[in-house]
Amino acid sequence: MCGIVAGVALQRSIVPALLDGLKRLEYRGYDSCGVAVLQAGGPRCIRTLARVEALESDVRAANLDGSTGIAHTRWATHGVPAIANAHPIFSHDQIAVVHNGIIENHEALRESLVEQGYEFVSQTDTEVIAHLVHSHYEGDLLAAVFDAARMLQGAYAIAVICKDEPQRVIGARQGSPLVVGLGPDGAFLASDTFALSTYASGIIYLEDGDVADLRSGNLRILNSAGETVVRGVNQITEQGGDSELGAYRHYMQKEIFEQPLAVARTFSMVRSLDATLFGTVDPNAFSGVDNVLMLGCGTSHYSALTARGWFETIAGIRAHAEIASEYRYRDYVPQRGTLVVPISQSGETADTLAALRYAQSVGEALTLAICNVATSAIVRQSNWAFITQAGPEIGVASTKAFTTQLVALFLLALTLGRQRARLSAGQVAKHLRDLAALPDAIRSVLAREPQIIGWAQELRRKEHALFLGRGLHYPIALEAALKMKEISYLHAEGYPAGELKHGPLALVTEAMPVIVSAPNDCLLDKLKANLQEISARGGKLYVLADANTRLQAAEGMRIIRLPDYYGFLSPLLHVVAYQLLAYHVACLRGTDVDKPRNLAKSVTVE
Structure with missing residues (x-):
């Protein structure tokens, strides 16, 4: 959600670094983008409502060049997508600002600035920051940004340049991520490390209240008290070609097919099934745990809902x-x-980070992050962490991050189950064998892609769909519906199949496709009764059935047979099929699969 790249180059133009960073931040989602550099006559800016590729073309055509600059991808909050609201935002052609986050007191600040004679040309809360910095500017940009930042309420990350100080960029953060990148060619600011992986070798994670002063060959960081501080430098790493699209049509497609490898990499971290797997030094660190509270948003919440059943059944907790x-x-x-x-x-999910801090504030001090980014705010805020090995996930609709979260949570359930003497050594070994074989099982689901495309061709013209599941597969129905509406814009809802008679059955007609997970578990007979209820109302059924369910295709019911029932890990196989279904429906409907409208990858504001 919104992306910042800024920097000061030592010997050459900063523009290639800015554009490269914006391309790497496209996964966050955006509806406008822009870049500004300092030149002899002052800041020069190019903005567009198109993609970064179009911005790059405009920059080349304008021969934009300079050693100091800022750039941004904007996801609209205050103000519609429009050139006037696109970043960078200016004050008197002297101060230029890019900003992530939301300024909660922007209305009061705007009124005060208007009284001082400032005119506003955008609908953004960001313009308040630009004018506020300008109002404090007396020849020292660091002092002006520091003083202005003290007046801001809310979450923000900003980068600021001034035409009177051509080799200087100031950054500040409060509640929204911002990192400093150090490389042989200059110093940089960005929303995350991924944006800087080409040009920076060292990363500094700014803390809330920090203000960073980047000059050619020099870096200074002030904390919220105005004291000069030293923050640790971390080496930046990137997993090979994970960020390259290669032969795939979209990143989402690539990431769906990367899931066998991502799951295998995540499982390969297992050395011993105790608390040390999750970042502790004490193998018995979980001995006092009697309750698990999982916090998440969207897809991450659905992984928690799935894991809830594992914790209750496997660990008895x-x-x-x-x-x-x-x-x-x-x-x-x-x-x-x-x-x-x-x-x-x-x-960096703002709501999840705030929820974690709230839990800590009421005395729940044992915290364990499940995350794909080792250096993120939630990991740093937690006592311990399990870092999934999904690699970079560029598509806005999460796929491999979801399945690797489930692997991590399953391992945690096994660990707690073993600690509480709920599992025998033989049961633990069986579960670990199932995990080790999971990549091959996922590959067998991916091999059903031609059949799934057949379903997609029928669903492409629909505008509504119901997804049903029972037990562990109810959260998978929710996730499947979310994927469908996220990228295809087909309205989809997920329900527990047992709830059909309590309302959703009223929607079932010949025009309403109903897509169902039918694993060969203890609820299969109950689920078959639900299928009969739908068929009796003329509903059209699309059923993902385990090979050993003995369900047969019939008039009004399509069936795709998945591998035999995979026990507790069955949800991971069904969700992969649903990901493919949503992907191919979206492709057939001609949507922007990797960057669905109105959505952002990393939701860093409330």
Whole structure:
């Protein structure tokens, strides 16, 4: 959600680094983008409502060049997508700002600035920052940004340049991620490390309240008290060609097919099944855990809902899956012995980070992050962490991050089950064998792609769909519906199949496709009765059935047979099929699969 790249180059133009960073931030989602560099006559800017590729073409045509600059991808919050609202935002052609986050007191600040004679040309809260910095500017940009930042309320990350200080960029953060990158060719600011992996070798993670002063060959960081501080430098790494599209049509397609490797890499981290697998030094660190509280948003919440069943059945432990954006505002009653598990692909999800801090504030001190980014805010805020090995996930709709989260949570359930003497050595060995064989099982699901495309060709003209599941597969129905509406814009809802008679059955007609997971588990007979209810109302069924369910295709019911029932890990096989279905429906409907409208990859504002 919004992306910042900025920097000061030592010997050459900063523009290639800015554009490369924006390309790497496209996965976050955006509806406008822009770049500004300092030149002899002042800041020069190019902005567009098109993609970064078009911005790059405009930059080349304009011969834009300069050693100091800022760039941005914007996801609209305050103000519609429009050139006037695109970043960078200016004040008096002297100060230029790019900004992630939301300024909560922007209205009061705007009124004060208007009284001082400032005119506003955009609908953004960002323009308040630009004018506020300008109002404090007396020849020292660092002092102006520091003083302005003290007046801002809300979450923000900003980068600022001034025409009177051509070799200087100032950055500041509060509640929104911002990193400093150090490389042989200059110093940089960005929303995340991925944006800088080409040009920076060292990364500094700014803390809340920090203001960073980047000059040619020099870096200074002030904390919220105005004191000069030293932050540690971390080496930046990137996993090979994971970020390259290669022969695939979209990143989402690539990431769906990367899941066998991502699952195998995540499972390969297992050395011993105890607390040390999750970042502790004490193998018995979980001995006092009697309750698991999982916090997440969207897909991460659905991974928690799935894992809840594993914790209850495998580990015999109370488990709760909370939507982070709701939990953080509840009068939650803490319980002793709770392990708080925030789950996030990026580790920067604002609601999940705030929910984690809320849990800690009410006394639930044992925290374990499940995340795909080792250096993220949620990981740093937690006691311990399990870093999934999904690699970079560029597509906005999460796929391999979801399945690797499930692997991590399953391992945690096994660990707690073993610790609580709920599992014998033979049962543990069986579960680990199933995990080791999971990549091959996923490959067998991917091999059903031609049949799934056949379903997609029928569903492409529909505008509504129901997804049903029972038990562990109910959260998978929710995730399947989310994927479908995220990228194809087909309205889809997920329900527990047992709830059909309590309302959703009223929607079932010949025009309503109903897509069902039918694993060969203890609820299969109950599910068959639900299928009969749908057939009796003329509903059209699309059933993902395990090979040994003995369900037969019939008039009004399509069946794709998956491998034999895979026990507790069955949800991971069914969800891969659903990912392919959503992907191919979206392709046939001609949507922007990797960058669906109105959505962002990393939701770093509330």
